[in-house]
Every structure is written in structure tokens, then in C-alpha cells.
Amino acid sequence: FSTRSPDRPTPIGLHAVRIIGREGLRLKVHPLEVINGTPVIDIKPDNAPSPAKAEFSSLVNPETGQAILDAGRDGWLRGLFAGFNGNVSMRQGERVVITATGSAKGHLAPRDLAVVDLATGAPLTSARASSELAVHLEVYRNQPLAQAIVHTHPPKLLALSLRGEIPLLDLPLFEGRVFADKLTRVPAHHPGTPELGQAVGLASREFEAVFMDNHGLVCRGESIIQALGLSEELESLAGIAMQR
Template identity: 90%
Template sequence: MNPRVIGTVRSHLVSRDQCPKYGDTSMPPVWIELAPDFEPAATDLQVGDAILVLTWMHKGDQAVLRCHPQGNRKLPMRGIFSTRSPDRPTPIGLHAVRILGREGLRLKVHPLEVIDGTPVIDIKPDNATLQGTAEFSSLVNPDTGQAILSAARDGWLRGLFAGFNGNVSMRQGERVVITATGSAKGHLGPRDLAVVDLATGTPLTSVRASSELAVHLEVYRNQPLARAIVHTHPPKLLALSLRGEGPLLDLPLFEGRVFADKLTRVPAHRPGTPELGQAVGVASRDFEAVFMDNHGLVCRGETMTQALGLSEELESLAGIAMRR
């Protein structure tokens, strides 16, 4: 009995002879066209997700029980269950891929080495990526994850983070990837990243998000240009604010005027509260940097480099202001 088909692969490969014996990352991506009936099941699939695609290898010979591995007759025959041959009693293919694009019910994935017209019988999240210390969650795009880890490390090296304070995030479609609570920013690993739903804040991974999640969510919700956020506790800027000597960064320097115009401040609110998140979110509509009195600095950017770079500029100017 054939399983229920949920979609079809649209591939440049048209015959078994053209298919590589193992996943070939040099191949172009292919498309999976899902059947309309399964639209509700695909609602949460997003670009960047790691998924397992199960196919029905309809051209396979279901009578085969032994074969030459990789079709190489110079190799001794082996039982079919110890090979990945498409010829097998139940010809189910298992493919670890990432979603590179999405157009409605069409998913662009890579690498998937099956012939055009191959039926798709199921899709699952690739939770196996959580088992390796060098792998990100199936919900974290590797480029996003690496950008967060690198920014946290760079900020720590520049003294913007100390110990376990601060947090870093990036928007990934309708999700937010953010550093975990209690994580040391100078020593992050893939398991220190949490994923939450942007609209509701619902956690999508078992990793607990930073206590300042509300700030990040409100900035993304209020400012469509925000794609990355860096929240630091910059010692010079904090020390300058405690002097209470008027506006922050009131310097007769060209750079001072340029960057001071990007900065505003909000009154003190208890960290981690909705009130703080709402105050910073509203301020982010007009400013790229928000100083939270008695707490720290939040910088947004269209890229992680912009967000971190603005944090560095403001801390550098604070150092100059303190020496006046």
C-alpha cells in the first residue's frame, strides 16, 4: 500500500542515472510543491528551517534485498538495510535539507537528490541538529546564529559586555533568535540561542530566552527596519549618565553631533518588565539607539554590524566626554 502523498518534488534531475549516490551540496536547489489540503500543516515552515523530507522513491525496485553499495559492482553485496539504495522493500527516502525560499506552498530546499516528480510523504523538523555541539537548532538559520555568536564575542572583547549581562538578537522572518538567559556573551555556543515567535513571544525551543526579551520584541514590532539588536551595559556610557550633567554625549565634535542624533533615553524601569519593553519599542520608532536610565543601551540596525558598530561608536564618544 502506498502512503499518502503530501507534495511533489520539482527537480532538474529527470532519471535515476543523473542522481548522485549521496547528497551533493554542489547541486542546485529544488522545489517541493505541497498539495493545497496540507496548507495548515505547513503554516510554520520558514526560510532557514532545517527539515527532514521523506519521499516515496517510486522508481525503486521493492523486490531487492541485497545490492552493491553505490551501484559499484567492485564492492561486495550487502543487505539493503545497511545501504541507502532506492531499491528496497519500502522505498522511503530520508533527506536532511534546509528551506532556502518559500512561495506559498512551494518550498525551495537544498540538497535534495531525487528525480522530478518524486512524491513527498512527510516533512519533520530536523531535531537531530540539536545533538551536535557545533550545530544550531533546526529553527536557527546558520548565518543568523553565527552572526549573533560573533557579535556577542566581539562586543565582549571590546568591553561592551561583562560576565552574563546584555543580550543579542536577530529577526528571522516572523521569529526572533536571541541569546539565552544567563549566557556569557564572550563564550556563546549554538545551544545558547533561543527562538521565539515574534507576534506572541511564545518560545519555540527549550532554551529559555533572555530576561530582556520584551525589549527586543517591542523594537521589532515597532520598527520594521530593525533586523538586529544589541543590548549592552557599556561602562563609560553608564558612568557618564550617573554624573547627571545634562544630555548624554553633548560634544562639540562632528561625530558627536552625528551619533548623538541617533540616541535618545528613556526613564528607568525595572529590567525585564513589559513597561521597559514598551518604552524602548516606542522610542525605537525614531531613534536607532535607546539609553535606558540605570540600566544600559539598546542599538538596532538593519544588520548586526550596524547595531554593534553603533554601540561601539557611542561608547567611544562617552569615553571622550568623560575626559573633558
């Protein structure tokens, strides 16, 4: 849209807007800022090509795939992922869609998603699943309520653990009790091992969040937003604890 006003006979700007309705000869658009009642006097079509939609494997539900990509980006923006660490997955029936090994969570693309069989862990796509696949599979097998899992490396929570404890339970905050009661911890096991997967899987029967000593945090949820949100809450409490 090119706009003019009585005081400015020349166009004062171009605005990309979306037409949301029409009333007679009037077009309703959004968004558009009005300057001193400036009227719209010229309409120019925007022929710029639309961004290509992400194309997922035929084994990945597009909504599931996009939710994982969004969770990776959101977690990275919040500092829960750094570089290539961490992993995200969602259950899709009797299959699991999980981020591929070596993928940067803040910049995920459809090619960065692997699909495996839940019962056997057998790969169903060419992308290779995260090395922490065992943790994800064991949580899904042990906890039917789990539909999504986010494994993060939250720096504040990790820093507290290196002091010998995670003192979230000691915070005199109502929120501290609510969310800390969802958290447990398991002893250190080498990442990617069956032992770590089994320990986290068993703990997930009772707890929604499992802290793995010397490693990171695993949160499950009935949705990816719920799992990521719990990770954020616990990291926020850890930040408060560090400032006490």
C-alpha cells in the first residue's frame, strides 16, 4: 500500500499488509498504522514468493514435526540448549519422532528428525536418532501419559548440581514447592547407555522431571509445550536459588 495525505502529496511509505475483509469499496487490512488520518489511495499487489513450507518425511505428522522444530528453537532462545546438545521427541502412536544426532536445536530443519519404532528402537528413516534415544524410549514405555520429552542442559540447574545438591526444595516460594515436587534425580551414568535410559524411565513413572547427575534434565509432558514449560520453570527456580 502506498499512502498519501493532504499535507504530504508524495507517498510517505510502503506497508505490507494482509487483506482480511471487504465492505463495498473499502478494504479491511491488518496491520496498518494511520498517520493523521492518512487514507489508502493506491493498492499494489505483493508478488513476492511465499516461503517454502517445511517438508517432513512421510512418517512424520507435519504438526508433530513443526512442534519439535518450534520447541528446539524456543528452548535455544531461552538458553536451555546450547549448540548441539539436548534432544526433543514426541510420541506418534507406536513410533517416536526424535531430533537427530548432531542437530543444532536452535536451527532444526525437517531433515533433522528421525523416526524409530517405539517397541524395538529400530530406525525407520535415514536420519540417525539422538544418542539419548534410550532415555526417550524408556520414558515412553514406562509412562503412558508421556507424549513429549525435552532433554535440556540448563546451565543454572547444572551449576547448582555441581555444588552437591539442587536446593529447589529449600526455596520459601509456593511455586518452588509446586514445581520442585515434580523433580527427582538419578545418579550419574554415561550418556547414551542403557543404564541411564533405565534409570530415567523408572523415575518417570512417578516424576515429570528427572535430573541426571553430571548431565542434564529430562522433562516429560502430555504436550511438547508442557514438557518445555516445566524445564523453564525449574531453570527459573535454579536461577533464584543461585541468587540467595
